[in-house]
Amino acid sequence: MTPNQLMFAIFSAVIIIFSILTVTSRRILRAATYLLFVLVATGGMYFLLRFNFLAAIQLTLYAGGIVVLIIFSILLTSHIGDKLEQPDLKKIIPAFLAAAAGMVITVFTILKHNFPQEVAAGTDRTDIRVIAKSLISTEKFGYALPFEVISILLLAAMVGAIILAKKRND
Amino acid sequence: MFEGVPLTWFLITGTIMFFVGIYGFLVRKNLITILMSTELILNSVNINFVAFNKILYPDHLEGMFFSLFIIAVAAAEASVAIAIIINIYRRLVNIDVEKMDEMKY
Amino acid sequence: MSILTLFIIIPTLTMIGILFSKSHMQVKWVSVVGMSLQLLSAIALILLYLAERRAGNMAEVLFVQDNVWYETLNIHFYIGVDGVSVAMIGLTALVVFAGIFASWNIEDLSREFFISLILLATGVFGFFICLDLFTMFLFYELAVIPMYLLIGIWGSGPRHYSAMKLTLMLMGGSAFILLGIIGIYMYSAPGGGPLTFDLIRISKQTIPIDVQRFLFPFLFVGFGVLGAMFPFHTWSPDGHASAPTAVSMLHAGVLMKLGGYGCYRVAVFLLPEAAHQLGWIFLILATIGVIYGALGAIWQKDLKYINAYSSVSHCALVLFAILMFNQTAMNGAILQMISHGIMTALFFALIGMIYGRTHTRYINEMGGLMKVMPFLAVAYVIAGLASLGLPGFSGFVAEMTIFVGAFQNADTFHRVATIIAASSIVVTAVYVLRVVGVLLLGKIKNEHFEDLPDARWYDKVSVIALIFGITLIGMAPLWLSDMINGGLGPIMHKLLVAVPVLN
């Protein structure tokens, strides 16, 4: 087993285990913490794949931003000691079946498909400069338009979030 | 194959994560845990994107950019979702998704 | 531009006028002026029509105008009239005119009320003048829809239920009609050429017999629902009981005639072979309806129910006569439509006026009204006598034409059916006299009724106009009957060509 494989196995195991814990834990704050582990492990995957920039973003934005946001909202809406009630079987069984069936089908499909084994290794283009140029480039492989769109989306989300969360004085 | 790790491994990890997210989405009652399940789903997709990118099309960066954008959208979504959740909490004093069925019939 | 477009233009202008009226009074007067003009143009139309015919203009339809308004499907605004439609237009104008006066007391949302009422009338007029199946259907829907609002908003009793029931049943009928019309359209040009909705052109074609057999029940039942054909008549008692006076008048007086007219003009005219083959089924239904409606009326206690069942009986007689497939009976069918239209409008007007005073429609709670409101009571007696087919009123002319015509059929089935249907005149006498006896004669049962007012001037205008109508036709029916006979030529010709047995 190569170190890469080992690293992958570790990340993968963390992701899977903590994912499951996230969705099954009955203490919500713990669930959030497990989610944090999942996200960090995902960031590790990105490192593994040499997408350093993306991994950094993952860590800062997800692990640093969203999870904190979630934890804040948890603190706002529930008490630390609260345990979530166990969802009833009537819900669990169909959901489990659906998810399991979907998983089986998808995994089966993935395994059946023959992906190209060897691809010519390309230049390492994950240089931050390349990314920056691409983001503001309007040419081929340029992402200026999505970039702008996402900016506006963020702005809109920000405004929307503020308006929604603002206390009504009516 | 990326330095010894086959593409399928990534994909399977992503798949499992995805369906765990789905399962969470379907069974959890608390809105925030549902939000967390959504994050799982989004992340699983990201893993697939970057894996495909790196392994099948190493010359390109589309996969990465998609992930990037998804992260941005996820951030926006999370902020709005949490704003909504807080709003709902203010009104109903709980955030149990089963009790939120005003939009029926 | 043909004189017929006036029948669309005048109501439209009236509606615009009402829209800009400021007060309740003004709304009413605008309606009165508009509908009086309409009545005058109807009379003018009758005179012009008779003059044209006398001058030897023997075209199948007169005063034709033809504009294409939707070229893709070859839909025309094609209008023209023959003797039958002229008669129906006259009826409609008279009933609408009386209806305006009968709704003089509407206070709530009077503007909307009168607009809906006139919109309804526009639909009816449009239906009668159109010769393009699609445009006809369009006007038909225009006439049916305002009914929902009129009953639902201005009605009484379980008005939402009734409005819903009425509208749904009629809509069900119109779905059938639409299907039939589209079917006819698909086979409107068997010899090639563009498909058409043009009724006259289609009538010159022969639609394949198996297609006819398929389409005829749809059209006949579809129109039959509106014509209160047994067993699709149950919207009528409920609908009428809840509807405001003028709406009942228009509905029973005019709108139900759309059904009979449609059966005659579309179902039988365009699909004669199928009509002849399948007619017996509907003939049985119609015969049942005649007796059943009359017997059903005996037991009722609510004035409007009595009249609604009586309408079922009388309207069934229309379908009965149409299905006899001979000229005299058909003539009787048209006469019966006109006669019943005026008569039932008169009934509903009077019931509305009595109800407006006593606030009850249950005959057992009333009595001796002859002493209190002689004008209305005498008018009611006249309406009742007309309804039971007394000579001198239109009902007699119509019924006798139907019976004599129907009896000329050579086969026993039709003649036995005629005798059964004729026995309804006795039953009619029973329930009419029962109502007259309980309601008008005898002692006054409720002392609050002692000083109720008799008819006001507007009531009188409405009632007298209608009584004039039934007596005019009853006393001198020859002109009307001949006029209608003239219009029956094409359909009889087509029937005889299609089904030589009838000869």
Place this chain on the structure above:
Amino acid sequence: MIDFSYTVWILIIPLLMFVVVGLFGNRFKPIVSGLAGTCGLFVMWILSLVTAYKYFFVLEKAADGSFQKFLAFNMRWLNLTDTLHIDMGVLLDPISIMMLIVITTVSFMVHVYSIGYMDGEKGFMRFFATLSLFSFSMLGLVVATNIFQMYIFWELVGVSSYLLIGFYYTKDSAVSASKKAFIVTRFADLGFLIGILMLSFSTKTFDFLTLTGANSPAFSSGTGIAFLGLSTMTWSMIFIFMGGAGKSAMFPLHIWLPDAMEGPTPVSALIHAATMVVAGVYLVARLFPIYVFAAPVALDVVMYVGAFSSIFAAVIACTQFDIKRVLAYSTMSQIGMMMFALGVSGYGSHEGLGYMASMFHLFTHAFFKSLLFLGAGAIIHAVHSNVMNEMGGLRKYLPITHITFLIACLAIAGVPPLAGFFSKDEILAAGHERSLMLYWVEMIVSGLTAFYMFRLYFSVFWGHDRHYHHTPHEGSKTMTIPLLLLSIGALFAGLIPFSMFVSSDRMPFHSELELGIAIPAVLVGLLGIVIAMVFYRKETDLPDKIYNALGGFSKAAFHKFYIDEVYLFITKKIIFNYVSRPIAWFDRHIVDGSMNGMAYVTNEVSDRMKRFQSGQLQQYALVFVSGVVLLTLLFTYLLTN
């Protein structure tokens, strides 16, 4: 050829009177409408007399010596088929002219009488307007040129009768009597209508001239066996007779006539004694050739129904106490005799004796019966009661009424030489030629007639003086003068040589008085009178004894043989409760129920379906996910080959 087209005015005048008085009568004093109506009637009466004179004495006869039968006026009213059309017109022949005279005379007398009798009544104007309407319709009926015109006026007569019986509309009994009269006759008219339809179907004409002419299509068509062994023509004639039986109160359609006495007495005199009720007789007489030549079985029906009705009514009349009801049953009995006479008659001069007798009796009966009714009206006017037990000794108070009433009673009893003697004798003679049994039946009827009329006469005018609320007195001049005038008719109408004017083939002939029949008839009549005198001149308990001795029979007769109850059972119980009510229920619950059921099912389905939209986010998501999984499975593995 003399122009008779002016006769149409005999119809137009009363119609105008009706419209004018009906619409504008209340603008003037009540008496104005009474006078207007009476004047109109007077003009019509004169016109009728002139017409009769001109027709019988001035107008030349047809080639074979018979009276002409022609249309004085005719106008198309409605086209039905190519051959069938309804006309309005005036047909003149001996019987229509005789009827014109009867109607206008009696109507005129009744008008004059009513001015006094109805004085001060509410609705005086309505009374006269309706009387005009009645005169119009009755005259239109008798001069009808075709059977459909007859039917039209037949109906109009029915409605004017309805309006007049229900004149006292606040009285419940009057209202129900009027309703009953209308509905019963309406039912009979249905038969008439069906008869007309069948007749016109076979003959393709409504026209009387064609139908009863020498080459009538009725003789040749519709003669095949159609149903139950009888021909179409027979059936149609039976149905038409049903109409006539309804109007003429023949058994079993007579039940309305006694109740119709709820109307004002002048109305009973005019409509329910002299004119309208004989319309059925007139109808049969009008279609007589068809009955004789094409439908002899139907004529037998007429004969038996007439004979039975006459004896049936005569028996009931002996047991009634209401004077108007006695008269009503007497009317029914007399009309039965007329029908009987028509039934036994043949066609031709002497063979048609019954026809002539029937018309003759109709003519004389009109006089003495209306006189009886008007007399009864005067009595009721004086004592304010209908019941003869509450009367007695009235001859002191009402001398004129007494005398005229006596004359009428003698006339109806067939005492020579009063009117009834001659006509009744002819009827008996005609019956004798045909059937001996029915001859004796009619003989008994004439005895019974004498008996019950004098029972009435003696109970009212003789016997004890009762205690009246106020002393009875004669009515005003307008009431007594018509009585006197009519008694002249009752005295002398029989002396007219009727057979010289009216006969079945319109050929004048001489009819002889047959002593062999006249003497027994007179003796029977006198016997009846004597018995009545013994029983009722002084109050004895003899009548009660006999009544009790007859037991059930007399009780049944007193209750009019329970025919009313049978009808009530059929209409109220069967039709109302067991037909109409279930239909109403059926309509509401089954027919409407199925419509509502359709709506209910639609509603229910949509209600079930709307539960899919539960508002449960996770449920939606579950469905979505399962759907996606399923579709994936389907499209990637199952549907790909």
